[in-house]
């Protein structure tokens with residue numbers, strides 16, 4: 001674990017890089033992106049910062065605060081819905097008009113949802129796009145600016161050219177190579193596995209192609225942010241309960257920002273071309289200083305090497321990058337047909353798939369033969385008292401949202417939080433209770 005003292009002494013040294021560093025925070029209007037942008041502005045001289053997101057009101061508040069934190073800095077907002085690649089392109093064009101180089105591209109855009117495949121007019125799933133394709137499109141578009149930064153010396157002759165993608169390093173899973181975009185085999189689990197594993201594979205692939213830039217995929221730990229805002233009330237409640245149980249293990253938001261700034265600037269994560277690798281961390285390919293890194297919340301390197309090694313040996317990184325370029329080459333204005341929404345049996349399949357992660361009795365019934373409207377319209381209404389507030393949910397929603405609580409438990413286990421048996425029982429009875 002990298003100590004907070006090491007993190008902080010790295011961060012205070014950033015002024016030595018001299019004035020005028022340029023950073024783009026995609027997802028800088030909330031949570032980890034906002035917190036990292038704040039630390040960046042606090043610790044650099046006359047930075048130029050771009051916050052990319054949809055929420056203009058929130059962006060204005062942050063900009064005002066950051067201006068008072070560092071009056072020599074310049075912080076701008078670029079309004080963009082990055083669930084669309086064409087919107088990513090517009091945001092990049094805007095940045096390219098204003099900047100010849102970009103020292104840091106920090107991407108933490110994301111959201112949690114229990115929806116099934118949610119196809120955008122460009123034919124991609126919204127969540128997979130925000131967590132993977134759009135991030136790659138930012139990199140692809142801004143590579144000339146990142147490369148320019150890699151050859152521009154800073155005051156102490158330490159160029160900074162870095163890409164950080166915040167998602168789930170270390171939680172890689174199997175890829176369906178015949179359906180990388182998950183047009184046919186979509187579930188919450190496959191979406192997470194594809195987004196995370198493709199992000200991890202790309203650190204190595206892009207670092208090899210671009211030796212002057214470091215590529216990092218980070219897992220932030222459990223951090224209290226706005227990430228739950230797109231969940232329904234009951235799922236939010238389930239995850240809030242999980243947060244209470246996980247509180248001793250949570251990373252405070254400010255510390256998360258400090259640690260991500262360390263990831264974004266520390267000399268431990270040098271690019272591939274740096275000759276002196278003596279102080280470098282081990283890269284995602286198992287080689288010291290190779291320029292692509294997978295980081296745990298505490299700065300340690302992670303990565304499921306059994307999966308990643310196998311994929312490296314089979315050349316899967318190249319396959320994924322080629323697939324990504326193929327997606328990018330499709331005309332974006334061709335409206336793809338929107339597939340039918342999943343029927344009740346699909347909902348039930350997905351629920352059971354998620355519930356299989358933990359041993360929980362399914363104690364409610366969905367009529368799998370009923371038309372979808374009968375399931376989505378309240379078949380049976382239930383009420384739960386959440387913090388004194390009555391939340392009315394349909395059977396279908398109950399089922400979906402219990403799945404989220406189940407996933408919460410699974411995440412707790414994956415994070416080796418090891419909930420005590422009584423806590424576990426409490427969570428399980430909550431999930432079971434939701435289904436009754």
Ligand SMILES: NC(=O)c1ccc[n+]([C@@H]2O[C@H](COP(=O)([O-])OP(=O)(O)OC[C@H]3O[C@@H](n4cnc5c(N)ncnc54)[C@H](OP(=O)(O)O)[C@@H]3O)[C@@H](O)[C@H]2O)c1
Pocket residue numbers: 026027028029030031032033052053054055056080081082083108109110111112130131166167168219220221222223224225226227228229
């Ligand atoms: N917090 C955790 O415990 C945790 C744990 C594991 C992984 N993660 C991952 O870490 C990343 C950062 O999460 P966070 O906790 O910082 O979440 P957050 O507070 O909700 O921030 C997410 C950011 O993404 C932006 N965003 C979402 N959808 C967008 C869209 N369509 N277009 C443009 N911007 C969009 C939001 O901006 P606007 O609202 O302005 O659009 C916001 O700035 C996410 O990918 C999340 O899945 C978080």
